Amino acid sequence: MQADFSVTPIGRVESSLTDPAEAPKQGHEGGPDAWLVFETGVVEGLDGVVPGARVIVLTWLDRARRDVLRVHPRDDLTNPQRGVFSTRSADRPNPIGLHEVEVQSVDGERVRVSDLEAVDGTPILDVKPVI
Amino acid sequence: MQADFSVTPIGRVESSLTDPAEAPKQGHEGGPDAWLVFETGVVEGLDGVVPGARVIVLTWLDRARRDVLRVHPRDDLTNPQRGVFSTRSADRPNPIGLHEVEVQSVDGERVRVSDLEAVDGTPILDVKPVI
Numbered sequence: 542m543q544a545d546f547s548v549t550p551i552g553r554v555e556s557s558l559t560d561p562a563e564a565p566k567q568g569h570e571g572g573p574d575a576w577l578v579f580e581t582g583v584v585e586g587l588d589g590v591v592p593g594a595r596v597i598v599l600t601w602l603d604r605a606r607r608d609v610l611r612v613h614p615r616d617d618l619t620n621p622q623r624g625v626f627s628t629r630s631a632d633r634p635n636p637i638g639l640h641e642v643e644v645q646s647v648d649g650e651r652v653r654v655s656d657l658e659a660v661d662g663t664p665i666l667d668v669k670p671v672i
Numbered sequence: 673m674q675a676d677f678s679v680t681p682i683g684r685v686e687s688s689l690t691d692p693a694e695a696p697k698q699g700h701e702g703g704p705d706a707w708l709v710f711e712t713g714v715v716e717g718l719d720g721v722v723p724g725a726r727v728i729v730l731t732w733l734d735r736a737r738r739d740v741l742r743v744h745p746r747d748d749l750t751n752p753q754r755g756v757f758s759t760r761s762a763d764r765p766n767p768i769g770l771h772e773v774e775v776q777s778v779d780g781e782r783v784r785v786s787d788l789e790a791v792d793g794t795p796i797l798d799v800k801p802v803i
Contacts, residue, residue, distance in 0.1 A: 545679065546680075549766065586756045588758065590758045597770065610714060611716060611717070626718050627721045637768065669770065672760065
């Protein structure tokens with residue numbers, strides 16, 4: 542048996558994107574600029590996150606289905622079904638999103654980033670530098 | 673207030689690396705080849721994960737400290753402390769590891785990958801294709 546682990550959001554996405562159906566499938570297809578708004582208690586962890594830095598934002602895709610193991614890639618029914626682990630589908634057992642973005646500005650607990658395809662209100666789990 | 677979310681391991685790393693202190697800091701610094709061993713219930717999701725594919729493995733770094741917001745990068749005390757979100761430290765509020773690897777072979781629920789720096793027994797949360 543496998544134990545479960547608990548993740549705690551460290552912030553939320555603030556974005557003009559509100560409808561998941563209108564969100565681009567990937568950031569490089571043209572997501573809008575957006576704010577990452579962090580919980581006050583984790584702001585200390587942002588030291589070193591500076592304008593121009595390329596970072597990976599990990600999000601919790603809270604509208605995703607977790608009981609799905611096969612999908613039609615890009616929600617296109619003409620694409621043959623594939624296992625979710627060979628796709629970037631949001632629907633998967635642990636719906637963690639990865640978003641590579643560039644930091645534009647940092648204002649306390651608010652970090653402005655480019656091209657983020659996550660919808661408004663999406664919980665943020667982590668931020669890491671791109672290597 | 674933020675709600676917590678629950679993640680469920682979909683498998684475990686099987687590796688010759690057993691001591692975290694001996695694990696390289698990043699895979700490209702020379703991790704060993706290793707097996708990803710998936711739970712029977714999610715094997716269907718591996719359809720399309722084939723030899724030669726480059727994938728990102730998401731792990732749960734279960735030995736990490738979650739109450740740390742500042743670290744000396746690379747555990748080197750001569751490096752000035754930085755916020756964890758500007759580093760790849762395992763210690764962070766949600767200790768999710770990202771590992772970019774190449775699939776070498778697939779044998780049912782066992783997937784052989786190159787250069788994985790995670791220690792033996794590390795829980796696997798997700799696998800995604802590199803874009």
